[in-house]
Amino acid sequence: MEIKDLSKEQLIALLEDFGKRWLAHDGLWFQAIEKTDGMEKAIEKDIEAWEKFTVIEGKRIKQFLGLEERWRD
Numbered sequence: 358m359e360i361k362d363l364s365k366e367q368l369i370a371l372l373e374d375f376g377k378r379w380l381a382h383d384g385l386w387f388q389a390i391e392k393t394d395g396m397e398k399a400i401e402k403d404i405e406a407w408e409k410f411t412v413i414e415g416k417r418i419k420q421f422l423g424l425e426e427r428w429r430d
Contacts (some may be wrong), residue, residue, distance in 0.1 A: 360365050387399050
C-alpha cells in the first residue's frame, strides 16, 4: 500500500500516530539525559534543543502553508 492510496481518515490517523511517536521519543530522550546527567542538565539540554527545533519547525510550517517571511522589530 502506498500513502496516496490511504483515505482521508487513514491519513489523519497516521498523522496522529506520528505525533504520538514524536512525543514519546522526546520524552524518552529527556529521561535518558536525566538518568545520566541529572534533572538540571536534562532541562538545560531540553531548552537548548527546543530553541533550535522551534526555528526549524516554524520555517517548515511556513513553507508548507505558503506563508511569507515576516519580522517583528
